[in-house]
Amino acid sequence: MQTLKRNILAVPIVVWIGLLVGVPLLFVFVLSFLSRDSLGNIVVQFTLENYQRVFDPIYLRVFLNSLLLALLTGILTLVVGYPVAYITSNLEPKKRALSIGLIMLPFWISSLLRTYGWMILLGNAGIINNVLRALGVIDAPLSMMYKFSTTLIGTAYMLVPFMIVAIFNSVDKLDRSLLEASYDLGANKRQTFFNITLPLTIPGIAGGFTLVFIPALGLFYVSDLLGGGNTIFLGNLINTQVTRGRNRPLAAAFSMAMIVVAILVISLYGRVAKDDREGLFQ
Amino acid sequence: MKPPLLSLVDVNKYFGDVHVLKDISFTIEQGEFLTLLGPSGCGKTTLLRCIAGLESVHSGDILLHGRSIKGIVPNKRNVNTVFQNYALFPHLNVYDNIAYGPRVKKSMTETELTDRVRDVLDLVQMLGYEKRMPHQLSGGQRQRIAIARALINEPAILLLDEPLGALDLKLRKHMQTELAHLQKKTGTTFVYVTHDQDEALNMSDRIVVIDQGKVQQLGSPRDIYNNPSNLFVTTFIGDRNIMQVSVVETGETHAKVRLGENVVSIRKPKQHSLQAGEDAILAIHMDKMRVSCEETANALRGVVSSIHYAGSQIRIELKVDEKTITVVEYQKTECECNEGDSVFVVWEDHGAILLPLEEAWIERGV
Amino acid sequence: MKLKTSKFGAFYLSLFFVVLYLPVLSVILYSFNASPSTAQWTGFTLDWYRELFRDRVIVESFKVSIEVALLTALLSAIMGTASAVISMWVTDGMKKAIQGMMVLPLLVPEIALGIALLIFFNSINLPFGHLTLVLSHSLFCVPYVYIMVQLRLKEIDRSILESARDLGATTWQVIETVILPLVTPSIITASLLALAMSLDDVIISTYMSGAKTTTLPVHIFSMMRVGVTPKVNALCTLILVGTFFIVGLSQLTKKQNKEAV
Numbered sequence: 001m002q003t004l005k006r007n008i009l010a011v012p013i014v015v016w017i018g019l020l021v022g023v024p025l026l027f028v029f030v031l032s033f034l035s036r037d038s039l040g041n042i043v044v045q046f047t048l049e050n051y052q053r054v055f056d057p058i059y060l061r062v063f064l065n066s067l068l069l070a071l072l073t074g075i076l077t078l079v080v081g082y083p084v085a086y087i088t089s090n091l092e093p094k095k096r097a098l099s100i101g102l103i104m105l106p107f108w109i110s111s112l113l114r115t116y117g118w119m120i121l122l123g124n125a126g127i128i129n130n131v132l133r134a135l136g137v138i139d140a141p142l143s144m145m146y147k148f149s150t151t152l153i154g155t156a157y158m159l160v161p162f163m164i165v166a167i168f169n170s171v172d173k174l175d176r177s178l179l180e181a182s183y184d185l186g187a188n189k190r191q192t193f194f195n196i197t198l199p200l201t202i203p204g205i206a207g208g209f210t211l212v213f214i215p216a217l218g219l220f221y222v223s224d225l226l227g228g229g230n231t232i233f234l235g236n237l238i239n240t241q242v243t244r245g246r247n248r249p250l251a252a253a254f255s256m257a258m259i260v261v262a263i264l265v266i267s268l269y270g271r272v273a274k275d276d277r278e279g280l281f282q
Numbered sequence: 283m284k285p286p287l288l289s290l291v292d293v294n295k296y297f298g299d300v301h302v303l304k305d306i307s308f309t310i311e312q313g314e315f316l317t318l319l320g321p322s323g324c325g326k327t328t329l330l331r332c333i334a335g336l337e338s339v340h341s342g343d344i345l346l347h348g349r350s351i352k353g354i355v356p357n358k359r360n361v362n363t364v365f366q367n368y369a370l371f372p373h374l375n376v377y378d379n380i381a382y383g384p385r386v387k388k389s390m391t392e393t394e395l396t397d398r399v400r401d402v403l404d405l406v407q408m409l410g411y412e413k414r415m416p417h418q419l420s421g422g423q424r425q426r427i428a429i430a431r432a433l434i435n436e437p438a439i440l441l442l443d444e445p446l447g448a449l450d451l452k453l454r455k456h457m458q459t460e461l462a463h464l465q466k467k468t469g470t471t472f473v474y475v476t477h478d479q480d481e482a483l484n485m486s487d488r489i490v491v492i493d494q495g496k497v498q499q500l501g502s503p504r505d506i507y508n509n510p511s512n513l514f515v516t517t518f519i520g521d522r523n524i525m526q527v528s529v530v531e532t533g534e535t536h537a538k539v540r541l542g543e544n545v546v547s548i549r550k551p552k553q554h555s556l557q558a559g560e561d562a563i564l565a566i567h568m569d570k571m572r573v574s575c576e577e578t579a580n581a582l583r584g585v586v587s588s589i590h591y592a593g594s595q596i597r598i599e600l601k602v603d604e605k606t607i608t609v610v611e612y613q614k615t616e617c618e619c620n621e622g623d624s625v626f627v628v629w630e631d632h633g634a635i636l637l638p639l640e641e642a643w644i645e646r647g648v
Numbered sequence: 649m650k651l652k653t654s655k656f657g658a659f660y661l662s663l664f665f666v667v668l669y670l671p672v673l674s675v676i677l678y679s680f681n682a683s684p685s686t687a688q689w690t691g692f693t694l695d696w697y698r699e700l701f702r703d704r705v706i707v708e709s710f711k712v713s714i715e716v717a718l719l720t721a722l723l724s725a726i727m728g729t730a731s732a733v734i735s736m737w738v739t740d741g742m743k744k745a746i747q748g749m750m751v752l753p754l755l756v757p758e759i760a761l762g763i764a765l766l767i768f769f770n771s772i773n774l775p776f777g778h779l780t781l782v783l784s785h786s787l788f789c790v791p792y793v794y795i796m797v798q799l800r801l802k803e804i805d806r807s808i809l810e811s812a813r814d815l816g817a818t819t820w821q822v823i824e825t826v827i828l829p830l831v832t833p834s835i836i837t838a839s840l841l842a843l844a845m846s847l848d849d850v851i852i853s854t855y856m857s858g859a860k861t862t863t864l865p866v867h868i869f870s871m872m873r874v875g876v877t878p879k880v881n882a883l884c885t886l887i888l889v890g891t892f893f894i895v896g897l898s899q900l901t902k903k904q905n906k907e908a909v
Contacts, residue, residue: 007742013731017749020787024764031767084664087657102665108895109672110848112868113884117671119876120678125687127674180336181369183356185383185435195386199373218759221850225872235759242763242855255760262757
């Protein structure tokens with residue numbers, strides 16, 4: 001009775017979010033097994049066709065494109081971001097605060113603006129081509145837009161702060177005396193980095209990877225603006241199916257596939273992070 | 283002539299504008315247990331880190347086997363450190379922690395390594411713990427592994443930075459004995475940092491007392507305890523009653539001094555000369571004093587103002603010539619006194635010492 | 649041993665920040681370019697800014713965005729704070745349930761959440777517009793308020809609350825007189841973050857906008873799809889100025905918070 005009274009105020013909150021997240025997800029789940037008629041209206045009839053189409057070579061290609069994009073984004077942001085996090089945590093206090101500020105600031109800058117900036121830089125009439133031409137390096141503009149790599153750069157650019165923040169927290173938590181102990185026992189800087197720093201920051205890397213990988217699956221506006229639809233990704237596909245294709249059951253099936261991938265990545269992270277908690281429980 | 287194992291020559295160190303080590307010079311001999319003792323912030327840990335190479339020195343030199351190691355990075359110095367928080371690598375098990383040094387230096391084959399790890403684990407009585415992770419060990423066990431991890435490298439000097447600080451009192455006492463044994467058994471030179479005088483007095487061959495970045499006194503525990511050379515050491519080591527007295531006459535080993543109406547004979551320091559007629563400082567260990575009911579030679583007359591029983595010890599406060607003196611006794615045998623009684627205070631000869639009166643004494647309001 | 653930053657490290661960091669901010673600076677710079685093309689710089693102009701205010705669709709969608717963002721921030725502040733404060737009293741099981749609910753919207757890919765909400769609102773015949781936008785935005789804003797307020801609550805010494813109770817305050821009085829004043833700076837910072845996130849959202853808003861209620865980012869996205877035009881630059885620059893104003897405010901409250909503690 002007492003516990004019931006204590007919990008009663010919390011019920012509306014749980015119900016409210018449950019209603020707005022859980023129920024819609026359930027709808028998607030159900031919808032992914034339904035059919036549609038020729039006009040695109042949903043027909044309540046059980047089918048596995050939507051899921052079969054996920055494995056249809058054309059759509060499978062899209063699915064793999066997205067996984068590849070998310071994976072490469074994770075790797076690229078890791079390679080670029082790790083040194084940034086590492087160097088920042090070793091800076092003297094004032095410079096360190098400045099560096100952290102500069103890393104965090106993009107969180108506040110409109111993501112559309114940041115994508116658009118790349119259109120201005122990379123376009124045929126863009127800044128980079130202008131500068132290169134003015135310097136006489138090239139005669140004809142380099143074609144840098146509307147490629148897989150353009151989308152990759154844009155997506156990585158959008159998400160790299162997440163990676164840096166995750167790694168920074170991990171590097172910064174690192175006990176300095178462990179590094180000193182490593183030097184003291186005869187390891188050089190490189191050995192210390194690979195034997196101590198890197199293994200101990202794996203939870204941070206895993207966290208950053210999760211934070212980057214999941215959004216990278218669905219940033220359709222980046223691939224739309226920078227990829228120009230030359231490579232089709234899951235986000236674009238779902239978006240087109242919903243807004244123009246009017247094939248919502250298929251979009252629902254793809255959303256489910258995306259959620260499954262996300263759950264896999266998160267549970268993988270859960271494993272790594274669990275080891276971490278035990279390891280750090282000194 | 284063989285050079286000493288380690289020589290510090292006028293070592294100076296600054297952190298920004300703060301002068302943390304001031305002209306530190308002393309030598310460390312092969313096989314000794316040397317303790318750097320001082321209050322927190324005195325520079326003792328910084329000095330240790332300078333020897334380890336984890337901090338650089340601004341001027342002066344550090345010589346190992348007669349050769350300067352000033353420019354040598356920590357991973358190339360043949361000294362190892364046991365860190366205050368042990369700094370065991372949390373992601374490696376006991377075996378891999380201990381094997382870390384030989385592995386990064388590639389100084390042994392894996393077969394040799396297995397034997398050596400067994401040896402050092404045996405030495406610290408931790409055989410059978412190879413597969414444990416650091417977080418599965420108790421504080422005392424981690425301590426032993428940290429020592430084993432350092433010893434496997436056969437360092438010329440083992441540096442220990444307050445290694446017992448995190449342990450509870452009982453375990454600390456136990457580990458003190460064990461460390462001293464280990465040091466004798468391995469013959470490794472230990473340089474040990476602590477702020478705990480009991481630890482220093484118990485384990486060391488020699489003690490370097492440091493305060494405000496300066497060496498205050500260097501000597502055997504007995505010497506440091508009984509013959510403090512200056513104000514700092516006198517007040518830092520042991521609990522003493524400190525009184526200002528005037529010298530009546532000086533002899534070969536002792537001097538007669540006056541405190542109020544009492545005239546007593548006190549041991550004279552070797553390093554200081556005292557003249558009749560000048561003022562001096564009398565310092566007597568509280569636990570080297572005793573209260574006597576009968577009038578005895580060489581005693582101070584006083585009135586008991588309070589008696590406190592604190593466990594096994596009894597603290598008696600007395601007024602001697604307007605000054606409050608504390609006597610700590612462990613058994614009340616001789617004189618059953620009460621508050622207000624007039625009694626005599628006597629002391630063991632080596633527990634009392636005379637020191638010249640310096641400015642600093644007066645500033646401290648003695 | 650100090651790990652000094654090497655020259656290479658400093659160079660790498662500088663290079664990284666140049667790349668990080670170059671696109672943003674390019675957008676700002678070319679909002680003042682007289683030529684409609686980025687191919688050349690033909691002189692300084694404010695024409696593109698003037699044109700913005702004449703564009704009725706932009707002004708309308710801006711109004712929608714602001715209204716939605718303000719309502720979202722308000723709703724998130726209330727819901728997030730309530731969740732965090734209530735969490736202090738509930739049983740551990742319920743606390744876990746609340747935490748689970750709070751991370752759920754952050755773990756589901758945004759586009760999947762958008763589709764889910766679209767299908768859900770569609771099937772219960774909820775008209776798309778302000779309501780759907782605010783409800784959906786609050787889903788990813790409430791958790792941030794909850795997390796930030798909870799972090800602050802953790803810092804509060806439990807004995808302060810106990811002593812308030814001891815002095816005779818009721819639970820509600822403890823909340824009103826002790827807890828709320830202490831967490832207010834966190835609520836403000838978190839609400840400003842919610843405001844900024846709502847103003848910036850593209851993905852969910854794409855599915856939640858009604859026929860006449862398009863948010864500014866959704867409109868900007870459709871403008872960008874057509875290609876580079878300085879009008880977009882000018883619009884983005886104005887938004888940037890607006891967001892930095894919000895950042896400034898949040899930093900200010902943070903500072904005051906620190907001084908108070």
